Amino acid sequence: MRYVVATRPLHEGLRQVLTQVAGFALLVITPGRTPPMLDGPVAVARGALPPIRDSLATQPVPPQARHHHFHLTAAAEALAHCLDLLTASLRMDADDAARDALVCGLRGATDHLGAATRLLPGFEMANLDQACCAVHTAPRRMLCV
Amino acid sequence: MADYSIWVLDYAAVETFPLSVMMYGPQYQGTRKLPYAYVLLKGKGETILVDTGYDHVKYGKALAELYGVTNYHGPAEVLAECGVRPEDVTTVFITHAHFDHMGAMSHFPNAKFYVQQREIDKWVWALTLGPEYRFLVGAVDPADIVTAVELTRQGRMICLDGDCDDVLPGIDVHLAADTHTYGSMYVTLRNDGARNSQDAWVFAGDLLYTYDNLTGLDPSAPQFVPIGLAVGSQSNLIFASADMLRAVGGEHKRVIPVHEARLKDVFPSRRTAAGLQVVELALAAGETSKIR
Numbered sequence: 269m270r271y272v273v274a275t276r277p278l279h280e281g282l283r284q285v286l287t288q289v290a291g292f293a294l295l296v297i298t299p300g301r302t303p304p305m306l307d308g309p310v311a312v313a314r315g316a317l318p319p320i321r322d323s324l325a326t327q328p329v330p331p332q333a334r335h336h337h338f339h340l341t342a343a344a345e346a347l348a349h350c351l352d353l354l355t356a357s358l359r360m361d362a363d364d365a366a367r368d369a370l371v372c373g374l375r376g377a378t379d380h381l382g383a384a385t386r387l388l389p390g391f392e393m394a395n396l397d398q399a400c401c402a403v404h405t406a407p408r409r410m411l412c413v
Numbered sequence: 414m415a416d417y418s419i420w421v422l423d424y425a426a427v428e429t430f431p432l433s434v435m436m437y438g439p440q441y442q443g444t445r446k447l448p449y450a451y452v453l454l455k456g457k458g459e460t461i462l463v464d465t466g467y468d469h470v471k472y473g474k475a476l477a478e479l480y481g482v483t484n485y486h487g488p489a490e491v492l493a494e495c496g497v498r499p500e501d502v503t504t505v506f507i508t509h510a511h512f513d514h515m516g517a518m519s520h521f522p523n524a525k526f527y528v529q530q531r532e533i534d535k536w537v538w539a540l541t542l543g544p545e546y547r548f549l550v551g552a553v554d555p556a557d558i559v560t561a562v563e564l565t566r567q568g569r570m571i572c573l574d575g576d577c578d579d580v581l582p583g584i585d586v587h588l589a590a591d592t593h594t595y596g597s598m599y600v601t602l603r604n605d606g607a608r609n610s611q612d613a614w615v616f617a618g619d620l621l622y623t624y625d626n627l628t629g630l631d632p633s634a635p636q637f638v639p640i641g642l643a644v645g646s647q648s649n650l651i652f653a654s655a656d657m658l659r660a661v662g663g664e665h666k667r668v669i670p671v672h673e674a675r676l677k678d679v680f681p682s683r684r685t686a687a688g689l690q691v692v693e694l695a696l697a698a699g700e701t702s703k704i705r
Contacts, residue, residue, distance in 0.1 A: 283555060284540075284544070286555040286559075287540055287550070287553065287555040287558065288537075288540045288541065290555050290558035290559045290561075290562055291533070291536065291537035291540050291558055292537060293562050294533055294537070294558060294561055294562050294565060295533065295534065295537060297562060297565055297566055298530075298533075298565055298572055299565075299568075309537075309540075309541045312541065367566065368566065371562055371563055371566050374559045374562055375559060375563065378555065378556050378559045381555075382556060393554050393555060393556055394512045394552060394553065394554035394555075
């Protein structure tokens with residue numbers, strides 16, 4: 269329980285970074301468009317990762333949460349790599365290989381974060397609270413933070 | 414004879430959904446059933462969906478337990494009611510980037526996907542605003558965006574810039590900026606192929622939840638009433654509603670809200686063995702009815 273309470277905000281932070289990086293990547297690789305000015309937003313996303321990684325590194329992990337912690341940590345590492353790949357893709361001379369690597373990196377980060385959501389309750393990939401189906405009811409969350 | 418056959422296919426539902434979310438304003442007006450559905454079009458050698466629904470593997474349990482979404486059935490089973498397989502789908506129009514409209518893109522391996530560029534651009538902008546603004550980016554799954562990235566890299570996701578006529582023969586898309594989402598679009602089908610069509614249909618995505626968004630609740634004093642969930646403005650929703658109604662010559666029933674449970678009462682329909690509705694709006698030449 270203590271582990272879940274401590275890591276849910278970290279998971280949410282990673283989810284937000286993944287969402288941002290995926291969105292930036294979509295803008296970068298859409299053909300026929302000049303790569304947008306994303307240096308600032310990318311820097312903000314990059315700045316969000318170190319505190320999350322530090323917290324994960326120092327988080328006590330009970331045995332039953334080790335698999336979950338592995339995937340969260342792997343997602344954080346993958347996202348750091350994705351940010352490097354995204355920065356490389358923003359260069360005017362970026363080639364297809366850089367963009368392909370970015371796409372693969374995003375899939376890897378998504379798969380790790382998705383695996384984490386399936387291992388313990390209370391971790392979701394989408395904030396369903398704003399979905400039309402959720403507007404009418406306060407979610408009956410299995411764990412309260 | 415129509416160029417395209419048209420069906421609205423339910424895949425899930427919330428049995429008791431407050432009218433006060435479907436129509437902004439009136440409170441304590443009771444509840445209605447809120448089906449989840451997508452539109453299937455067949456014609457001109459194309460098999461087309463308007464939206465994909467959500468992915469039950471990812472969300473079904475959470476939606477069922479937390480929000481009362483029931484009776485989910487996947488695309489393979491739902492489309493089979495019309496003799497279609499997911500791999501037969503050639504084109505998907507994504508009306509907006511919410512998870513329940515683009516969450517199942519990976520189920521359609523042979524489809525091209527169309528979405529508004531503004532939907533992506535403004536959504537990415539909203540992501541940079543910080544967590545206190547998260548209402549503006551709710552209901553979006555990063556995994557769906559990663560899928561969109563992969564599809565774009567494969568050349569299978571096409572971002573449209575505003576209104577586009579004849580994306581496919583007889584099928585236009587229209588941007589409804591800053592409404593339900595920043596770049597929501599609706600799809601117009603001119604089913605006689607004519608520019609000034611006498612057989613037009615509009616597939617409204619989530620710009621409407623019910624026919625009552627077009628008329629209000631007082632038959633003696635009709636008015637547009639916006640939906641109750643939006644990141645854009647009520648004015649824009651109202652003007653988009655007017656545009657959609659104008660596109661079908663004022664014939665309300667031709668503006669299709671997929672969340673409208675009464676579609677089955679307005680058009681021929683049948684209930685499947687799984688308890689889902691198949692609503693048949695039109696049949697193209699040579700197409701057999703899927704409700705008889």
